[in-house]
Amino acid sequence: MKYNTIDLFAGCGGLMDGFMQEGGFNTLACVEWETFPCQTLANRLEKRWHHKNAKEEVVRFDIQRTDELINGFDDEEYGKHIGLKKLIGDKKIDLVIGGPPCQAYSLAGRIRDPHGMRDDYRNYLFESYIRILEYFRPAFFVFENVVGMLSAAPDGTPIVDKIRKAFDDAGYCVIDDFKNAVYDVADFGIPQHRKRVIILGVSKTLNANDSNLGRKVLDEFYKEQMPKFISSASPKTVKDAIGDLPIILPCKEVIKENGHKFSHQPTDGSGVMNHVPRFHSERDQRIFSMLAEDIESGKNQYVSIEALKKLYTEMTGKKSNIHKYYVLRWNEPSNTIPAHLYKDGMRHIHPDPVQARSITVREAARLQTFADDFEFLGPMMAQYKMIGNAVPSDFAKIIAKGVYQLLSKYEINI
Template sequence: MKYKVIDLFAGCGGLLEGFMKAESYDVIASVEWEKDPLINLKNRLETRWKVKNADRKCLLMDIQQTEKLFKGWENDTKYGTHIGLDQLVSENGGVVDIIIGGPPCQAYSIAGRARDEKNMKEDYRNFLFESYLKVVNRYKPKIFIFENVPGILSAKPGEKKVTEMIYEEIEKIGYHITKDLKKLALLDLSNFGVPQVRKRVIILGVNKDYFNSPEEAVRYFYEEILVNYKKEKKVTLWNAIGDLPKLYPLSLECNKKSHSESEVQIKNHLPRYHNKRDIQIFKDLALDIELGINKYKSSEAKNQLYYERTGNKTNVHRYHVLQKHEPSTTIIAHLNKDGWRFIHPESIQGRSITVREAARLQSFSDSYEFITSQGSNYKMIGNAVPPEFSYRLAKALSRFLKETIK
């Protein structure tokens, strides 16, 4: 028997990818409100996982429109036509075992709050958890997984912290999560085989109807099961991308291309365009590390370099060279704007990372082909849950359900 899964805020399917690989789960539906990630997810379900009717199982819809999401919709100018979740659940025997997903993190992120003059307090994304829980309440899965950034632990859009509001709403609908989220649910995914430092809050919610002692069950999952799926040795950046073909700057630009393309064709391993100025900056920064000079180690030195080369001033350093023998820094959606904080460590290449390199640092298999624009691909990869972690999570949850459910 396989567990039936609904995937919310699915993106391009990073979280679902691990569950499919674990082979103990069948997907009922994936819901995503942006078109490009869903195009990629649908293609992946069809080509790699051989999911029948993948088109019907991939719902393009804003989760806030819950009635449409449940009952279906027709001829929407943005979201087209679909039969809705109720029909899909009915076709799968009316049983949902697990709901997975995490709302967009911008409203909870500390960096996002720092940039917003109102501290993100008026951002609607603060309350997307309410729509998530409406789906949980309707289909009553045995458990759910709610993933988000560490900033959710301190986010306070009103009088209460977001986590307090989530806890109260979850209790109202007959579920339980631990209040000890900082200790139990805050994880560094580099401990689970992901070649980047990526801290995330992974909240397990359990249906009280299925567990004699919900708090004990949740603690057992974190303290006794999930810890066994950690990887003993961390994967470095070079472990992940060191074997990829090198891409060198061209002496002359050709058709808006600044770098060579590899003779060995690897999907999505294409360099983005960089102008001559930026290529030289990237080379200088990487060479500074290679030679052990460390002239540009401080933020102040990087800001001065930025001013000298561009004529502009900044208080936030814009450059970062990735370190070969450490896990990467966190891959983020901002990669779709530029790659200045993701500079390749080899000075001879003088560039930022490719879509394939970003995907590998997020632990996507090379068999996952990203088929939309380069900018969209960077964005969805940065927003994704790393499949290597989600695979280990899925294995842990399968064991948890077998051992604890009454």
């Protein structure tokens, strides 16, 4: 049996793709407001999952305008759409998945914003998520977000208290302490350290004859299902993820093509999709090579935060309160792949000193466990951003396996 899903805040589809890979889920609709992730998502649904109606199933719209999203809209910015109600028709929605944009909850975002993200509208996008739950009444939902959510309190009240109460008012059981819903994806065989909160919600009306069933399902998910997927093998490393990709060396001279400048060029012409690095100045190439060589040689002169901050000042004449450089280690999982990667790649320097560059879109995608046939559309910076915002697809598949087993085990009567 396949269960029908709606994906909210879908991005380019990391969560969706993992659920589709599991094999027991069928995506009926994805909601996302940014153009290039929508194009990427529709392309993936059509080419990989053979959805003939992919362009309509991917709904580009502002989820805060929930009534229009459900009933249809004709908008100057977003175009025209029949709405989720007609798109879904008489099909039953078993599961809603997704997570509101994390920037308002992230610790880094709060540090960078002078107001600590207190005035950011994204603090309350969970309310739009809940309105979709209330309309379609799925048996389960999966709500994903950053660990910073646990400490966010934009108006003085912890956001987790608001979210927990909102889910309860909407008729769903969730785990009592969200701290017990935190996972580092590296523990599940993902070649990257990335901590996320995974909230499973279970309808209180799952079974009218057993008012405690929701709690039983939650206990089984967190105490049995998720732990059994934790890998007992050695962590997957950067080398495991990207070590076989074509080498990309610096050019002797800057290449100019179609209005773009290139500082690097693949050496073997293999044609791997999205495997071209951003432009790097000669100064940055020297820094990247020096830092990677420092790690490779074992000298480790530039591994402390203070040494990296000092180097940044010496090389650029600027000062920074945080260290700007980080070289990926071949034999360790990567640091977190963030959306911020679209602004610069200095904290994701390739570990090969000869290549003297930051990671490519494809390398970022590999570290996020996207398949090589997953094509990212739009400008390079948009591709980095959508990858950094995504849920690693292999981790999404693990969540999907746990959820599918629970949906299959318990009779769903709602």
